[in-house]
Amino acid sequence: MSMSMTVPLTMNPYVPWLASIDDIRDEVIGERAIKTFRLSFQDETVRNTLNYVPGQCVMVSVLGEGECMFAISSSPTEKVYLEVSVMKLGKVTSILHECEVGDVLGVRGPYGNGFDVNGWKGKNIITVGGGIGQPPLRSLIRYVLANRGDYGKLDIIYGARTSNDLSFKQELFDLEKRDDADVHLSIDVEEEGWTQFVGFVPDNLLEVAPSPDNAIAITCGPPIMIHFVIQNLLKLGFAENQIFTTLEMRMKCGIGKCGRCNIGNVYVCKDGPVFSYAQIKNMKGER
């Protein structure tokens, strides 16, 4: 795994690199607003050597307000910039949503293990996302599409409460028109004009019923959704080590020192955030 964006070890690891907001896109508007921020590093060397793995995270600072850990939602194949997709929820994310193009943020990372995109070469990839869980899956999807020959079939299962709450809508609609990916969207309750699945994501998964043969399933979303998605993947015949998810805990440092993101002896920030169901099943500790 390349960590070339990480600050040199002789430097203070809490000091972020400065990055400008190049672009802001509204993914979801309204009460549970989600925006995607495209960030480009001011330091030329950092910008040009930027590398990460889908599933890795970055600590984003609004200087003067604080810092939050976000999954990277762009793919490393896009080079020179990275994107994070953020729901407006707490103090820092609310301020972030008020930022404008040209504003300067601090970014440090990438942190965590990321998805095993090399180990998954040759496999069919199934992503099962819910709501604001989609950003790390978007990174993976874009990575697979950029290296299309390296992977088998790509199934994208994604749902949200309403059609308004679906992130990356235009991209997903565009993907539906392609023949190298299958998109299966859902919303929780009936809406006029909605022609796709109505119901919860785990039910849509059973409806799509992907084959476990030579497949990897990755699920990100609310904990309750992940719980039932895993149950249903097991029903479909997926083995525990074919199922992956990302875990979330409150974080401050992102580098295994501040203490709070532990689940038992595992630190989600540096040992995770990606875990197989085989690993999670054996975890002792609160989450």
Place this chain on the structure above:
Amino acid sequence: MNMILPKSKVHELVENALKDYEVVAPTDNEGLIVFKQITNPSEVTLDFLNTVLPVKAVLLQQTETLFTFSHGKSVTINAPETVGEIIILGVRPCDAQSLVILDHVFADEYKDPYVKKRENTILIGLNCLTPGVNCFCTSVEGGPFSGEYTDIQLTDIGENYLVEVETDKGKAFIESMGDLVTPASEEDEKKKRELENKAKSAIQRVMNTDEIVDRLEKIFESSFWRGIALKCLGCAACTYVCPTCHCFDMQDETTFTGGARIRVWDSCMYPEYTRHASGYNPRPERMNRVRNRVYHKYNYFPKNCDVIACVGCGRCIEVCPVNIDIIDVINKTSEVNP
């Protein structure tokens, strides 16, 4: 070869050290013994049981600026790059051992600013002649005369301190002190051994740490933890005085044009510590937090770093307002049914 330092020369040694180093030493602050950066040798007291706050307070300060920044039209970040040479005098063996434990956390692939300070520090330890009533260092691979974690180790042998040099750094410092120190005699060495035996036998309290990792592994779900937590007030005093507790929070403090990112000690005993932005809290009850603290010391840390994250200083027992006694808690776990 070991040396002796006459007590009458300590003043001069500190005075010499102050020329080249920041000197941090135990000082008597209206009856509370605390580590403080001193400017005058007369501030030092070496007649104490242990400091209120452990030595971590010197290298991982309770409040510390990680970097400063300017914001607004142009944004810049400035991080302090240089650290002076520090001498910490009068460190008890338990506290010195705690730094080796903290090294696992702070000196991994991401080098915390703690590391540079630690590298630039000479530790001058002080063996314990009369351990406290709640000391249990001998249960956790330590001892009142465990000198192996410092650069120089002192023992009060009466009129003099016996000076044992443990590292090259310590050797260079002692050599720079010229004839303040003189070679120790066999009599001095003998005196130290006598005191050591006496100190060891003065430690009354014993924590049963046999197979502690496995013992705890089996009783995570036990109602035992609920019982222990019933008494706890969640005041977090145990974590503040603990030499191996290292959790911290990071907060920004600002003016109109700039500010600083500040690191402050935090505690796993507070509910906010783990509360997500969504309001969800993985450790919502005091039981979860008390259990996490115990497991962090005696199960999670040993699993990850092969060492118990407790040095047996007894501070948490001393300060607990409701008399939760970690030795009793751990000893009782051997009787809990899985």
